Amino acid sequence: MTPFGADSHGIIYRHTAIDQGYTDKQLARAVDDDTLARIWPGAYVPTLTRTPEELHKLTAIAAVTLSPGDFALSHHTAGTMHDLSMLDPDLERVHISTGYTTGARLESRRHIHSGTLDDADLTVIDGIPVTSIERTAADIACSGGFAPALAVMDSALRRGADRDVIGEYLDGHKRGVAQARRALAHADAGSENAGESWGRAQIICAGLPIPRLQHEFRDARGTLIARTDYDWIGKLVAEFDGMAKYQKHLRPGETPFDVMRREKEREDALRRLGIMVIRWVWEDLRRNRVVPMVREWLERLGIAA
Numbered sequence: 264m265t266p267f268g269a270d271s272h273g274i275i276y277r278h279t280a281i282d283q284g285y286t287d288k289q290l291a292r293a294v295d296d297d298t299l300a301r302i303w304p305g306a307y308v309p310t311l312t313r314t315p316e317e318l319h320k321l322t323a324i325a326a327v328t329l330s331p332g333d334f335a336l337s338h339h340t341a342g343t344m345h346d347l348s349m350l351d352p353d354l355e356r357v358h359i360s361t362g363y364t365t366g367a368r369l370e371s372r373r374h375i376h377s378g379t380l381d382d383a384d385l386t387v388i389d390g391i392p393v394t395s396i397e398r399t400a401a402d403i404a405c406s407g408g409f410a411p412a413l414a415v416m417d418s419a420l421r422r423g424a425d426r427d428v429i430g431e432y433l434d435g436h437k438r439g440v441a442q443a444r445r446a447l448a449h450a451d452a453g454s455e456n457a458g459e460s461w462g463r464a465q466i467i468c469a470g471l472p473i474p475r476l477q478h479e480f481r482d483a484r485g486t487l488i489a490r491t492d493y494d495w496i497g498k499l500v501a502e503f504d505g506m507a508k509y510q511k512h513l514r515p516g517e518t519p520f521d522v523m524r525r526e527k528e529r530e531d532a533l534r535r536l537g538i539m540v541i542r543w544v545w546e547d548l549r550r551n552r553v554v555p556m557v558r559e560w561l562e563r564l565g566i567a568a
Contacts, residue, residue, distance in 0.1 A: 267293070269309070272389070274325050277305040303372070305329050316343045319354040326357045326373070327391050334359045335385055335392040337376055338406065341399040342415065344388045345422065349403065350414040350457040360394060376402075396424045401432035404446055405439035409468065412439075412446035414460035420452035453477040459492055459503045461548050469554040472566060474501065480533060488532045498564045500533055501557065502526075502542045539564060 267280040267290070280290060290307065293299040299307040302318065306325035313321075320343040323336050335341075338358035342349050357373050362380035369375075384398045394402065400419035404412035420426060426447065433443050449467055453476030454460045467473060474493035480500075481487050493501040504526075530540045539560055543553050 267299070267307070272321060272324055273308055274302075274321055274328075275299065275307040275309075276325075276328070277307075303329060315354055316349075316352070319343050319352075319357075323357045324389060324391060334361045334375075335380060335394055336360075337394045337399065338374070338402045341394045342403055344391070344393045345396050345399055345419075347396075347399070347403075347415055347422065348418040348457040348460075350411040350461055351407075352403075352411075353406075396422060397428040398432055400424055400429050401436065401443065404443035405433070405436045407439075409442045409446060410461045410464035412443050413449060413464045413467075414454075414457040416443075416446045416450035417452065417454035417460045418457070420450050421454070426450070449473070451476055455492070456503075458545060458548065462501070462503055462543065462553050463493070465548070465551070465553050466557060469558070471554065471557055471561065480536065480538070482532075482536070488536070489529045491533075494538075495561065495564075495566050498538060498566060499557075499560050500538050500540045502530075502540065504542050504544050 267275040267285055268283045269275045270279070277287070277290065281287075290299065294301055294307070297310050300310050301307050302322045303325040306322075306329060308318075308321055319340065323340045323344065327336065336344055336358065337360035339349060339352040339354060340358040342352060343354070353374075356369070356371075358376060359373060360376045360378060360380055363377055364379060365377055367375055367377040380394070384395055385392055386395050387393065393399075396419055400415050403415045416429070419429065429447055430444075433440050433447065436443065449463075451463075454463060455477070459476075463474070463476075472495055474495050476493060477490055478494050478497075479487055479490045480494075480497075489500075491500045492503050533540050541556055541560055543556065547553050547556070
């Protein structure tokens with residue numbers, strides 16, 4: 264049982280802990296010995312392994328709970344609330360939108376955005392006002408480069424966002440709207456995570472043929488061999504190997520090595536069908552090694568640009 268009286272999200276509020284008989288010294292001691300982490304003035308969480316997005320979501324919930332006001336979580340913070348897969352999201356501050364046309368500013372812990380908000384622009388998640396998934400995707404896509412824009416658009420569509428509604432939101436944007444519209448035009452719900460989107464963004468920007476996503480390959484008997492991240496006309500397959508993939512496909516009692524072994528067997532089966540398989544990881548994306556790799560094999564296999 265977690266001490267200090269955590270709520271349903273696992274957040275411990277100072278006022279609740281004090282009401283239960285704990286003291287500020289006990290809370291401070293728990294922070295010092297790394298039992299608790301302070302996420303907002305007056306709010307703590309047990310020190311556990313969490314992704315940056317998970318921790319930011321808890322921080323945002325605490326911020327709204329302790330700073331009541333007429334605003335909604337927005338931009339990258341709303342993205343965490345919608346569980347969108349984002350590329351290098353800005354999680355340094357909690358992003359909120361006030362609904363007013365003026366008053367945008369940066370504070371030490373909050374990024375306050377201006378701009379009108381109608382009821383249709385909002386939803387409620389965990390009891391907290393949040394910009395809708397379509398509004399959130401549009402806001403994020405206009406605030407970064409093409410790759411982050413494509414990643415959030417892919418993820419929003421994958422989670423059921425309406426493409427046409429996102430497009431309507433982009434009509435009201437000025438800064439960053441060109442790249443956001445381009446990303447929406449290329450967005451594909453078949454992209455399963457931000458890493459896959461980033462690889463496709465690099466391919467698009469290089470002017471290379473755009474791959475098909477999540478195509479199923481079967482043998483002569485119709486048995487499924489593989490569903491691949493990318494492929495070009497059934498001749499070239501590419502796979503993005505983020506470590507999350509190996510965690511996601513773990514079966515009971517398995518290790519990531521077992522998943523890697525199955526991936527190797529899957530690749531061998533594709534090669535027996537005469538399909539070339541290439542792979543890349545996060546470091547290849549960071550170092551811009553994906554496009555030369557893809558271009559080389561497209562040329563070798565005679566796949567026209």
